[in-house]
Amino acid sequence: MRLRDLSARLREPRPYLRDLRSRLRELWGISRFRLTTMYGALFALGIVALLALIYWQTAGYMVRQLDDTIRADAQTSLTQAPEQVDDWIAGAMARDVGHVKYYGLFAPDGRRVIGNILSAPSVLKIGAPPRQFALDPSQPPDIRALAVKLQDGSTLILGRNTSQLRQIRSIILHALFWSGAVIVVAGLGLGAALSAQPLRRVQAIGDASARIREGDFHARLPISPQKDELDALAAIVNAMLDEVQRLVSEVKSASDSLAHDLRTPLTRLRAQLHRIDQQPDLPDVHRDMLEEAIEETDILLTRFRALLRISEIESRERRSGFGLVDLGEIAGQIREMYGPVAASRDIALDMQISPTPVVDADKELLFEAISNLVDNAIKFTPDGGKVKMRAVPTPQGPRLEVTDTGPGVPAEERSAVLQRFYRGSREGSTPGSGLGLSIVAAIMRLHGFELQLQEADPGLRISVNCWPNWAEA
């Protein structure tokens, strides 16, 4: 498998809507399919050549045989006495039960004396080798004949039916057609069948890679019992992933414990600064500096809290706080909570909440996630813009969408914005921990809900499929 194909496949969002053409192109990309098809084509060519050779040889041999027979016939006719030739012809025709012989005896004035050839065909020249002609222009030229001049000046035409040749040709053509069709169909079928397995494996590898790319470092590439070159490659990648996972978890636990350890002294620092701030006799210039310091400390604390919040959510027991949650109720609270925030910046908060079935979720966490999404959307929407929240029922369950009219997120940054501390190009000087979406992602992982980022042109649409999909999570 070529790596470029693989990476192109990985970049594609979902393989559902692939048309037949690209499906074939994809099949073609598989070496086994390519080999089988090429082998089939070569085989078909070989058969065609073989049959053509057989036909050519057989037809040639038969024609030579016929010509010899006709010449022998002509020799015999020349040995007859001229006045007995018509008797000889009549006798030969009478003995010809298979109606394969043709004769025509024409007097020197062109009048037909005897025979089943009614008029002398112009193609036949006296003394020329046997030629093919049709008795009647509406029929195929199935007669091979030659003309001889008898001693009395009359012309004798002797011929044989060659429709056998045509029949053999048609038999061989039929054989060619059917065997060709069988070879092509069987070759393609066999190729596809043989490629199905590698294709499935590539698909499985693609799915596993997609999970890894989305941050699930526990996922590994599947290894088949065949131990072929694909497996060898997968094993190498897996070993690499083990190392990456080890490093990531080391970094994560280091950053978690750092955040944890720093929180206490930071809180004390914050308290101390606050206490100084409470002193009534503080000069104004110092108070301003002090308050800046307090603000910075608060930002640090917010970030550490968010970081620890993520690891707290990640280490949570699945389903411990789960229950049935009504998205409509959550949406109502969100509107009440964020309506004034949006209004204060002249942003329209548009809610389109269709009645949807209840969702199996942790209400507090789901609310936290949705409020983070709306908070983010408002944050990145310029004043006077619009934030839209939609809940729509789908066959699998409710789907929730939050769309803003902000600068959006470039496609290549979309999975990165879900990672911790990633502050994309759109963030600029926007306040925040840069962890809002990471918290949302952690909550969705806990639920097994799929989180998608799409271009809303302009802006960003984040949607949540509110049904568990563990394979994708």
Add this chain to the structure above:
Amino acid sequence: MAGSPRALRNAEVTVTRILAIEDDETTAREIVAELASHGFEVDSATDGREGLVKAVSGDYDAITLDRMLPGLDGLAVVTVMRNTGIETPVLMISALSDVDERVRGLRAGGDDYLTKPFAPAEMVARLEVLLRRRRAPVAEAILRTADLELDAMRRTVRRGGRELKLSPTEFRLLEFLMRNSDQILTRTMIFEAIWGYHFDPGTNLIDVHMGQLRRKVDTPDAPALIQTVRGSGYRLRAPA
């Protein structure tokens, strides 16, 4: 705060006594110092057994209780207290911030829950709310601060006789401020009280809501009642 009307009133009537049950020495010292600086009389215990004995025998107005203690842990202490009929308000303090832990602490009989590490000001603010609730166990139907009047039953608000039109959220916010008037309420406390959730709401959610309420309550022609306490939160207070 030492000169605040609240502290003066406390001094006139009786001293407010707090029991701090905390095994970590530094944290215990911090709690004691902070409470003492706000005019409370503080007693402390360093393990669950000692804390429980003091809580049962002594006469305290409120207790701060560490969730994790050597010997008898915080959950057990509060459970035993409640089972023996001690209704002293308890502020649980814990390094475990998970919602499940909070629920467990409150279910066992804790009145509020604070996660370590905490800002001492936040702890005092929460204790004040608990003490206030203890002093007025029956929620008054009509609340008054200066010329502001809120009727919790009829859900009306008047300032100087003029009726104010508040949204349900603004009403809840104002009611919370008025029930705890003169006290500093942190943004976290306000968020938890108004919406009942326990996470970082981000941006300036509380400030926006407070600004909206303020525009309706504090008109330019009347003295301002809602104060922003820098570095802490908000307070509703009648002008001196």
